[in-house]
Amino acid sequence: MSSKDVHLLCSSGGVRCFSYIGAYKALAKAGYRVSGVSASSMGSVIGMLICMGMSPAEIEEKVLHNPMRKYLRKRVWSNLFAVFRYPFAIYHHPDYEALLRDFGGKDMNLSSLPIPYSTLALDLNRQQLLSINRETHPYWKASKVLAIATAIPPLFAPISQDDMLLVDGGVASDSPGWVAAAESQGKPVVVLKTNTLLKGRLSNFSNFIQSMIQSAAAANDSFSLQQMPSSIVVEINCGDQEAEDFSISRERIQALILSGEKEMERMLELCQGDLRKFIRVENIAPASTSAVGFDLARERNIALMKQFSRETSGRHQVFISYSHKDKEWFDKLQLMLAPVEAFHGIKVWDDQEIMPGTYWHTAIKNALSQTKVAICLVSRNFLDSSYITTNELNYFMDEARKQKVRIFPIAISRLAAHENPLREIHFVNNPDEPFEELDSERQREVLATMVEQLIDIMDDETLEA
Numbered sequence: 001m002s003s004k005d006v007h008l009l010c011s012s013g014g015v016r017c018f019s020y021i022g023a024y025k026a027l028a029k030a031g032y033r034v035s036g037v038s039a040s041s042m043g044s045v046i047g048m049l050i051c052m053g054m055s056p057a058e059i060e061e062k063v064l065h066n067p068m069r070k071y072l073r074k075r076v077w078s079n080l081f082a083v084f085r086y087p088f089a090i091y092h093h094p095d096y097e098a099l100l101r102d103f104g105g106k107d108m109n110l111s112s113l114p115i116p117y118s119t120l121a122l123d124l125n126r127q128q129l130l131s132i133n134r135e136t137h138p139y140w141k142a143s144k145v146l147a148i149a150t151a152i153p154p155l156f157a158p159i160s161q162d163d164m165l166l167v168d169g170g171v172a173s174d175s176p177g178w179v180a181a182a183e184s185q186g187k188p189v190v191v192l193k194t195n196t197l198l199k200g201r202l203s204n205f206s207n208f209i210q211s212m213i214q215s216a217a218a219a220n221d222s223f224s225l226q227q228m229p230s231s232i233v234v235e236i237n238c239g240d241q242e243a244e245d246f247s248i249s250r251e252r253i254q255a256l257i258l259s260g261e262k263e264m265e266r267m268l269e270l271c272q273g274d275l276r277k278f279i280r281v282e283n284i285a286p287a288s289t290s291a292v293g294f295d296l297a298r299e300r301n302i303a304l305m306k307q308f309s310r311e312t313s314g315r316h317q318v319f320i321s322y323s324h325k326d327k328e329w330f331d332k333l334q335l336m337l338a339p340v341e342a343f344h345g346i347k348v349w350d351d352q353e354i355m356p357g358t359y360w361h362t363a364i365k366n367a368l369s370q371t372k373v374a375i376c377l378v379s380r381n382f383l384d385s386s387y388i389t390t391n392e393l394n395y396f397m398d399e400a401r402k403q404k405v406r407i408f409p410i411a412i413s414r415l416a417a418h419e420n421p422l423r424e425i426h427f428v429n430n431p432d433e434p435f436e437e438l439d440s441e442r443q444r445e446v447l448a449t450m451v452e453q454l455i456d457i458m459d460d461e462t463l464e465a
Helices: 014-029 042-051 056-065 096-104 142-149 177-183 205-226 250-270 293-312 324-344 360-369 380-384 386-401 440-459
Strands: 005-010 033-039 117-123 128-132 159-161 164-168 189-195 231-237 317-321 347-349 371-378 406-411
Touching: 005 014, 005 042, 014 042, 014 056, 014 189, 014 231, 014 250, 033 042, 042 056, 042 096, 042 117, 042 142, 056 096, 056 250, 096 142, 117 142, 142 159, 142 164, 231 250, 317 324, 317 360, 317 386, 324 347, 324 371, 324 380, 324 440, 360 371, 360 386, 371 380, 371 386, 371 440, 380 386, 386 406, 406 440
Parallel strands: 005 033, 005 189, 033 117, 189 231, 317 347, 317 371, 371 406
Antiparallel strands: 117 128, 117 164, 159 164
């Protein structure tokens, strides 16, 4: 992988996204190569042209000589009432097939694009977000994908596909950072965004609805982008340019392209030509101690989202691995761990949490991936279980070597050293003094000490996630 490879994330912004051509031009001048593009809304159009292998100069020349209004189709019907009845849109979808032929020579399949492309769609019927790329839909035409990526009521109608009703995923995510993070394959992600003056944006119902949707999406994205230490956000000032001005003049397009080019050049100058210098070590800056009012509310929201992210993703729980034949010892352990969950907010998982009707192997696999500390009740029954040793113990030992999981083995019964696969790991108790040979008081003492150590480790965020 070249150190000059980057993945572009082209956010929404209507015709303001012409500024992305300038950013692309500046990157190319600096020797950077776009290895993939993720996009939403109008950013998808510019992103698709890049993925077709077009140079910045080729895209600029085509844009200036093929105005967007050329590809707009007639209004659905009376503009005044169009947004109040299905399909809740003012325009029919642009003729993307003609646009792609005029710009790149043909309408390509996703699998045929020289540069991988991905976008996000929202299925209104199932209320699910769908990631669309060359793996999921290799034979979909680029024109079809663009129609979905720009299906933004009240401008353009939803797309019916099989039993789905699809709209632009930008409704939920203006800059889908998690899509770019997954598609970038470890390369730096350059996030292209536009900003504009508020004057006149809320002058009609259509602008009001779009502004409301985009604001909600942007608020969510601002957090997810901060979680991506490999992202570099380039926010391009587009003045008072309206997103839906499809009659935009050549001069305004050139001004937008220049603005994008200058902003990208500024970023490159700041990092002395090496975008990797912008990759952050800390994902979120600490909350401001002097914030008040709405500033404090924003800081509080970020803190809550950070906590939610930590609790619902990555390694955040304790996993109890045991044989059902050792339920007596499992029950004693659970009794000691109950206060840990109640008073310290530490999630403790065991297979009794698997609900009826759930694929138990999938449930266990998901729990394993979220484990930070594995408590293993090591006994003859434990070692005789092929499922435990193959699916749980081997996984924990592999992850422990990578310092991603800490193993707490508890010797339940006496085992010969050569029979013990965990003999190189320090046990909670002395394996020569297994639990079944200790009195109840001594068992409680050992477990109490273990619980204290467990709390310290679960509070320690330095253990790799």
